[in-house]
Amino acid sequence: MNISNFIELINAQVLNYGATSSVYDFGIDLNKIKQASVFFAKNQEQANYAVKLGVYVIVSEEKLKLEDKEVFYLQVDNLEEAIFRLFRFFCEEKSYEFLYCNNIELKFAKAFNFKILNSNILLDFDLLKNSKEKTFFCSSDENFILKLKSNFHTLKSCEYEILGYKSLFQTSVLCKNLYFKELKFAFFYVDIFTSFIDFIEEQKLPFSFNDKKLELFKAYFLNSKNEICVFGGSSRVILLVENEEDFDFIVQKLQNTKDFKIALRNSLFCDFSYSHLKELKKFTDFKYCLIKENQEDFVSYFFPKKIENSLFD
Known part of the structure; x- marks a missing residue:
């Protein structure tokens, strides 16, 4: 230049x-x-x-x-603003496109192999500089996108059919005359998945999806002692998330589901309120129970404890 x-x-x-x-x-x-x-x-x-x-x-x-x-x-006057000015020029020169996603949609964008922005110009510097022409970037920050380009895309709903029963652990769906079998996510994420399918087809983008990249909720089966057991080893399941947005999303989607309960620390707006995990461990009146906890803390408390033999056993 x-x-x-x-x-x-x-x-x-x-x-x-x-x-x-x-x-x-x-x-x-x-x-x-x-x-x-x-x-x-x-x-x-x-x-x-x-x-x-x-x-x-x-x-x-x-x-x-x-x-x-x-x-x-x-x-x-401002170093970051100067960098934004440079990349606004770059975005036009390299015909970059931007897709606004909320934080849950962003998880699917990652699985569809879109470029995910941190929405911080210093953290995104190399990604924006080194990407190929006509790259699509995804961000959950509208203002950040608008500093780089005057417009952006959004997802829209798409017709689909869920095949088989509605499961929390895998989903088969028919969309745009395409059959997607046993995808490893719950049925209530299908709206997001199919909106991406529609967007990719509309923009004539290459299709690639890896459900192993999804970071949604963690599911833990519990035995009669409320200890973590093997998949399918019990009819009771803890659904664990670590942030408010994922929690609220799942509550909205499952609130009318039979035997679905909510447990929260020190809250009146749930089925079971607890102040410590030892209290949660006593709660058994559910088939599915959604909690908002640190995963490491939960696993360490609910994982079966090994009994070490003494020298005299």
Whole structure:
């Protein structure tokens, strides 16, 4: 990129005019920076080190001391905003597309192999810079997307038919004349799955789906002692999530299901309130029980305890 165009693009003030007219790369990580590139520096120390690595342009919010008169030193009001300006240009030049997803849809986007953004320009820097033309990116932050492009796509509902009984552990579905057999997710996620199928077909994108990448709820079968047992070893199941959004989503989908109960710590808005896992362990009046707990804590408490033999046994 021509440096004069770059200066105008990021709305920078020139502190020092360097000796070159073009740059060929951009970076924020000193471990990945290349020669003849632009480096966005947070401080004088980073800038000095980048100059030694051979960068042609330093961009910073600070008014830096000039260590090399052959290097362009540029000052901007806000470093992140300058990076956004650069990538807004990149997104147009490389014909990037963006799909807004809520956090649960985002889990399916990952399984469909879409590029998932952190919605933080510093964390997403390399992904945005290095992706191919016409890449689709997914984000759960509308404002972040709109800083990169003036428009974005959303998912819409699609007709489908669930084949067989409605299961919490696998789903077979017919959609767009395509048969998807024994997908490893609960029936109430089918709306999201089929909306992606419709979107992929509409955009003529390559199809790929890996349900092993899904991170939805964890299911734990419990025996008569309320200890975790093998899959199918009991008729009672704990459904565990670790955040409020997943919890509320499943409650909405299963609230009218027979023998479905909710357990929460210190709450009046549930079927069983508890303050400690030992109280939850006494609760048996359910077929399916949804809880919001740290997975590691739950497993360590509900996993069968091994009895160690003493020296005299």
